[in-house]
Amino acid sequence: MVKTEFSPIADTTRRAEIVALLRRAILTGQLEPGQKLNELRISEQMRVSRAPLREAMRELVQEGILTSIPYAGTFVIDVTAKDIDDAYSLNKVLDEFAIERTWKLRDQRFFDELDRRHEAVKQATRDRDTTRQIETALQLHGLIHEWADNSVLLETWQRLTSRLQMYFALHQQARKEAVPAEDVHETYVRLLKGDDMRAAQRHAREHIDLDFEELLAYARGLEARTSKGS
Amino acid sequence: MVKTEFSPIADTTRRAEIVALLRRAILTGQLEPGQKLNELRISEQMRVSRAPLREAMRELVQEGILTSIPYAGTFVIDVTAKDIDDAYSLNKVLDEFAIERTWKLRDQRFFDELDRRHEAVKQATRDRDTTRQIETALQLHGLIHEWADNSVLLETWQRLTSRLQMYFALHQQARKEAVPAEDVHETYVRLLKGDDMRAAQRHAREHIDLDFEELLAYARGLEARTSKGS
DNA sequence: GACAATCAGATTGTCGACAATCTAACAAGG
DNA sequence: CCTTGTTAGATTGTCGACAATCTGATTGTC
Structure with a gap:
């Protein structure tokens, strides 16, 4: 058959x-x-x-x-700085959990898919397609949640993703241009292929930190403006 | 005014x-x-x-x-042993996170509410009201998630709670009687009032383990039976 | 008897119309 | 001037009927 x-x-x-x-x-x-x-x-x-x-x-x-x-x-929904901060801190915990669960399940198919998604991000970056860049970056980060073999975790991640995508889209839209040229995901992918789980978890936390700091600053700026207007 | x-x-x-x-x-x-x-x-x-x-x-x-x-x-939804296991393992992570976030925010109102919910569980236990016992026990455990001041965490916990409540209700319903007589939450409450956050986190993990082991065994039994029937 | 085509019944998906509620503007009264 | 009552318009909530789809039984054919 x-x-x-x-x-x-x-x-x-x-x-x-x-x-x-x-x-x-x-x-x-x-x-x-x-x-x-x-x-x-x-x-x-x-x-x-x-x-x-x-x-x-x-x-x-x-x-x-x-x-x-x-x-x-x-x-x-309204986007407050606190919402972003909440989503961000929970995301860190989920990422750490996802990496732990995924670690032993990694195989060639995982590495292939990781490369594929990484490539998609780089392509979107070359195309200067910011919307697609956000989408693909989140898909790259989502792989560990899909691979962790935990349906509840995956659901939770997908719910979080919706908002994160919205937040990032607003941010990008606000600052127009300014697409990150260099490849910020290189280290992340390399660590996920390596042997040091702790290092991968640590990097996930710190790397995501960077992305969010900027986002938070933007949201705080928004709020200051609106509260001034009211 | x-x-x-x-x-x-x-x-x-x-x-x-x-x-x-x-x-x-x-x-x-x-x-x-x-x-x-x-x-x-x-x-x-x-x-x-x-x-x-x-x-x-x-x-x-x-x-x-x-x-x-x-x-x-x-x-x-169908309840599989894997679903329960997935929910359970994520729940451990969320509990740990919730305790960490809540820890510094604990005040007299928190302790009072903790006691109030604890008392509600004991009352339901005395009344031999199994449904209410499940409900109140989950509300007791939910307090740390409500107090953690993280809307996304709270949402996630509430989604998890729905299923947990369903699982436990099915379990209770299956084994009829047999309400735990002694107070299994005593230590949990005491540790949440204490000074050792790590100890509280550790207990949350282990304590929940106990509840779930029984639940998992029940679900596995169910599956064995249904697969035999098909 | 096995298999495909057809059909009737039941159930879900969608529609247009009506009822309940809210909002904002205006009038009346203190 | 401020507050309260009224009203018209717009919008959401709900209803009953129709269309699309599925399921299982039935029929016909080999």
């Missing part, structure tokens, strides 16, 4: 497509934090009735990137 | 009430794992149309206690 692999069939419901569309719009910063989603307007734009749209919104609310107030509306 | 505190107003939408009803039914084991939820039947029983019911179901799917297959139906 021939052994073939099939990829999952395409999403068949409108709801699923709407979820994908909305999520993309939010994570790329197309929809701004705090912005209200008008059901009638969106449903008309998408040529869809409000029922599947509302169901899609419920999903994204539970996913943590929308928030809903009964009879008032559904809004894109 | 008199300073009064008001609690948030009651949920006003049917959807929210449906979510609460369904969640309770699932977490108490009233709805069994794998069971299909028939929309028409449930909506008639609740005297509600399918729209808010479906929205409620979408929320619970994202919450991780229901799973949906397009055009096939929505089902209560």
